[in-house]
Amino acid sequence: MRHSLPLAPxxxxxxxxxxxxxxxxxxRKLFTALQGEGAEKLNNALSRQGFRRSQNVLYRPSCADCTACLSARIRVADFKKSRSQKRVLKRNADLQRTATSPWATEEQFALFRRYLDARHADGGMADMDIFxxxxxxxxxxxxxxxxxxRESAETPGSVRALIxxxxxxxxxxxxxxxxxxxEPERIGDSLGTYLILDHVAIAQRLGLPYVYLGYWVPGSRKMGYKANFAALEIYKGGRWVDIGDPKDHETETHPLSVDPIAEQVARIQLPDTRSG
Incomplete structure (x- = not known):
């Protein structure tokens, strides 16, 4: 028996x-499948509502007793580099950027493994294999x-290391x-910050208004660096707001203040995926 995809996610x-x-x-995560002809529109619409993509799934934190995870994005037109961020750009001036189609390579995986082993050995991806x-x-x-x-080539035609x-x-x-x-061995180069700065530069050239950074978690050392970017917005209370003072968001959330799943889903605005 043939089964068609549901009209609504x-x-x-x-x-x-x-x-x-x-x-x-x-x-705990609220998630939906990302598939079919309407995938592009759904990804756009839900990204504006705090969702993130992982392969063919869109998800958003929906914990039973906490709302600490806040989606974050940089407002490109208002972004200004700090002095320390200008130094980060200078330290990584040897890097050259190349954009390609989404295709995995063994070189990428080797870098990925070094990164995980050094930075996230106890994380959820620690056992990920090449497949x-x-x-x-x-x-x-x-x-x-x-x-x-990649590092700039010292001589024409030489192999450049993937950083x-x-x-x-x-x-x-x-x-x-x-x-x-x-590359975890480039300690002190602040490569995570550099990647964000470069994406802001790409968005500026493309005329795109935002760079979405994933989740910022007040009180988490792993996520604290995101609050250092100017013109940062967070998705809170169903809308995007300026982050203001990061300390204002550190208050623990009482379980009774978390909305039921049904109410959260009911407030999601879905795109019109009909053709034409």
Whole structure:
């Protein structure tokens, strides 16, 4: 028997798991499949509502007793580099950028493994093999690019070392940095910050208003650096607002203040995916 895809996206909730950002808490995600002819429109619409893409799934934190994870984006037109960020650009001036179709390579995977082993050895991706890595990069139903950063060649034709890679979605209103990784031995070069700065530069040239950074978690050391970018907005209370003082968002959320899943889903604005 043939089964057609549902006209409207179906939303599901994951089982609770230990939170990777805040000790003693549990995370839960609200998610939906990203597939079919309407994938591009759905990715655009839900990204504007705090969702993130992972392969062919869109998800947003929906924890039972916490709302600490806040989607963050940079307002490109108002962004101004700080002095320290200008120094980061100078330290990484030797890097050259190349954008390609989403295709995984063994060189990328080797860098990815070095990055995980040095920075996230106890994380959820720690056991990822090359086949799972390839799926992360290549299984995308939307407009995506792999952006590689290599050292400048000392001599013409010489092999240039791969220093950083970012899987990036091109949305109708910006660039979404899906996942990035970089050479852990370049300690002190602030490569994570450099990748964000370069994506802001790309968005400026393309005339795109935002760079989506994923989630910022107040109180998490892993995510704290995102608050250092000017013109940063967070998705809070169903709308995008200026981050203001990051300390204003550190208040713990009481479980009774978290809206039920049904109410959260009811407020999601879906795009019209009908043709024409």
């Amino acid at each position: 179906q939303f599901y909730v994951t089982a609770p798991q230990p939170c990777p950002y805040l000790d003693g808490r549990f995370e 799972e890595f390839a799926a992360m990069i290549e299984e995308t139903p939307v407009k995506s690019r792999v952006i590689e950063y 950083a890679t970012c899987l990036t979605d091109v949305l109708d209103d910006g660039l979404s940095m899906v996942y990035s990784f970089y």
